[in-house]
Amino acid sequence: MDLLTRLQELETLSRTLDPSRAEREQVLNAASRYANDFVDGINDLPVYVGNAGTGEGLYDLPIAESPRPMASLLATLRSEIDTPGINPASGGHLGYIPGGGIPHSAVADYLAAITNRYAGVFFASPGAVRLENLLIRWMADVVGFPETTAGNLTSGGSIANLIGIVTARDARGVTAREIPRSVVYATTHAHHSVDKALRIAGLKECPLRHVPMDAHYRMDATALDALIAADRAAGLRPWLVIASAGTTDVGAIDPLDAIAEIAARHELWFHCDGAYGGFFALVPELRARLRGMARADSLIMDPHKGLFLPYGSGAVLVKDKPAMLDAHHYMAHYMQDTADAREEASPADLSPELTKHFRGLRLWLPLQLLGVAPFRAALEEKVLLARHFHHAIQQIPGFEVGPVPDLSVVTFRYVPPRGDADAFNQRLVQAIHRDGRVFLSSSLIGGRFTVRLAVLAFRTHLEHIDTALTVLQDAVAHLQES
Ligand SMILES: *Cc1c(COP(=O)(O)O)cnc(C)c1O
Numbered sequence: 001m002d003l004l005t006r007l008q009e010l011e012t013l014s015r016t017l018d019p020s021r022a023e024r025e026q027v028l029n030a031a032s033r034y035a036n037d038f039v040d041g042i043n044d045l046p047v048y049v050g051n052a053g054t055g056e057g058l059y060d061l062p063i064a065e066s067p068r069p070m071a072s073l074l075a076t077l078r079s080e081i082d083t084p085g086i087n088p089a090s091g092g093h094l095g096y097i098p099g100g101g102i103p104h105s106a107v108a109d110y111l112a113a114i115t116n117r118y119a120g121v122f123f124a125s126p127g128a129v130r131l132e133n134l135l136i137r138w139m140a141d142v143v144g145f146p147e148t149t150a151g152n153l154t155s156g157g158s159i160a161n162l163i164g165i166v167t168a169r170d171a172r173g174v175t176a177r178e179i180p181r182s183v184v185y186a187t188t189h190a191h192h193s194v195d196k197a198l199r200i201a202g203l204k205e206c207p208l209r210h211v212p213m214d215a216h217y218r219m220d221a222t223a224l225d226a227l228i229a230a231d232r233a234a235g236l237r238p239w240l241v242i243a244s245a246g247t248t249d250v251g252a253i254d255p256l257d258a259i260a261e262i263a264a265r266h267e268l269w270f271h272c273d274g275a276y277g278g279f280f281a282l283v284p285e286l287r288a289r290l291r292g293m294a295r296a297d298s299l300i301m302d303p304h305k306g307l308f309l310p311y312g313s314g315a316v317l318v319k320d321k322p323a324m325l326d327a328h329h330y331m332a333h334y335m336q337d338t339a340d341a342r343e344e345a346s347p348a349d350l351s352p353e354l355t356k357h358f359r360g361l362r363l364w365l366p367l368q369l370l371g372v373a374p375f376r377a378a379l380e381e382k383v384l385l386a387r388h389f390h391h392a393i394q395q396i397p398g399f400e401v402g403p404v405p406d407l408s409v410v411t412f413r414y415v416p417p418r419g420d421a422d423a424f425n426q427r428l429v430q431a432i433h434r435d436g437r438v439f440l441s442s443s444l445i446g447g448r449f450t451v452r453l454a455v456l457a458f459r460t461h462l463e464h465i466d467t468a469l470t471v472l473q474d475a476v477a478h479l480q481e482s
Contacts, residue, residue: 006107030070038082039103042459046436047092048085056082061068062131086439088311091459095441097248097276098310098457109310111365112358119358120348123338132360133344138318138367139301143281144294145273146161150321152351153313157275160300160316163328163351165240166199167298168269172239172321174203183207183231184243187219189249191197191273194242195359207236216403217250218443219243219257228266239348240269245293249443250402251386251409253277253453256292260437264295272296275314275469276456277407279306282376283383290405303363308458313359324350382408382455389453389465396473402445408455409446414476424479430476438468 019027050234057080086093089101118124119132132237136151147367155442174182186194198204200457209231212223243254257271263270272293278301281290297320303313318324322411329349338346349352367375384410393399393412402411416424426449429442442451453468 001301027070027426030074031223034074035103035106042044042087042090045087047087047090048433048436049083049087050433050436053080053083053238061394088457089459090439091457091461091464092438092467093453093457094453094460094464097305097454098460099311100303100456100458101310102120102458103365105309105362105368108363108365110362113224115358117358118355119360120346120356121335121338122344122346125358126344128360129346130344130356131364132358135316135360135363135367139315143278143299143301143317145299145319146290147300148321149317149319150324150345150350151315151317152347153315153363154351155312155313155359156304157158157191157273157300157302158196158314159352160275160302160314161191161193161271161273161323162197162200164271164298164300164318164346165194165203166201167318167320167327168240168271169201169203170327171297171320172269174239176202177204178237179205181236182240183209183210183228183236183238183242184242185211185224185227185238186269186406187211187213187217187247187254188242188244189213189247189252190244191248191275193275194273199275205238207231210380215250216406216466217247217252218406219254219259221262222257225262226261226270228262229397232266238266238268239475240271242271243274244273244277245274245290245299246275246280246407246409247314249409249452250411251277251405251407251427252403253289253406256290257295257338258292260292263297264461269298272299275300275302275307276313277295278381279303279375280370280379280388280407283380284318285380286383286407301449305456306379307363307365308378309362312357313363328352334356347470360455378458382460385455385460385462386410386453388462389468393472394467396469396476398470398476402450411443411450412453413448416480425449425451427479428475430473431479434472435471435475437471438464440468 006037014070016151061076088099117128119128122129132153142148152163188210208226211227212220214220223224231238241259243256243259245253245256260270260326276292280286298318300314303309303315328351347356386405390401390405394401398414399412399417404414414428415421429440429451432440440451442449
């Protein structure tokens, strides 16, 4: 066979990758029907399904040379993926930190995928990069960072923490030789992605001081000051303090203003983790509590938490743009044509990624289509729902609660008249999971097994909180009998 004949053959085969308009519409319509059925039926689905297998049916569809029909693939998607486990799109998801999934972002993802704009480099797609930087500046404005802030839209909070910490490391000159005497400060309630980031950044051997917390599980700023002073007196080099604007465990806001003041006085880099809590700055009532975020050197926030986006959206803001560039910028010969465009910083120069998804569109489109007002309202609603639950659960005999929530996480446990309370609450959480009407999770807080209710799903409204109260009452009654 000659080359041209073979080329014709290959073209015919490879053309299926580029379907006709009618074919595209067919696939899209099937997907759209699936999505609409899913959303319309969401309140009839359990929030947690523990008895529908673990996706083993996927083995029946090995990747093969030949095509399979869309209908059978959607059926598999439903039974093997969208049924077992937690349904994070449900309003009854009240565990961990619930995620979002607003449909407008899905539409934006679709468009970003079809046009496949190269959003890593300004030269390649100036509009896409400008849009992402514009969103960074909008977020900077929300939290009180200056106009000159640099930042990056990441896949989530973990990578955002990594970028912030790597920037801090290089800005403070924490080289290998300095590591053993370069001290980091955080509480035990700092998110574990911070520890992970420190390790990935090669900083595992930095002494890490766990700063004590007060009765509300907020960092004790006086203790921080004393620890730093003691370390300095001992000839060590304190360089980084990591505080939380909303801890994952209990939703506590560390005293950010006091921490900022101490960090400035001792010349530490102040990294603030607002993955969960940062966007609550949109709520007027909470702005004062979160004001100290503005004084951090670097800050992270997760649009896939606080702005209800689908998973895959975090953000990091850094005040010192040259420092962020220094820590991430590289140049390759094959990219020499891209070097001149300096009007807007490129994501590739501010993060570990080169090629990246055009993440900005999934944030920009809903903010534009809906305006900020519904996001602000939803966040305030979540805070008030958490307060409502905190109050209501105390009216049920036997329950004891943690502090009034700073944000939208409530901790509580049932104290049984006899027997081991930890074991009882463990069984309580298992009973809630079996019930499936709502999903709650637990944590070990102050060494005690504690149940958590976290309100952040955009579909969570008063009815879901009332269901949670009913489920808890039913479960306790049931466990008391058995
Ligand atoms: C969720 C969370 C993270 C990690 O973010 P991912 O988006 O899950 O990677 C970090 N810090 C806090 C406080 C969080 O709640």
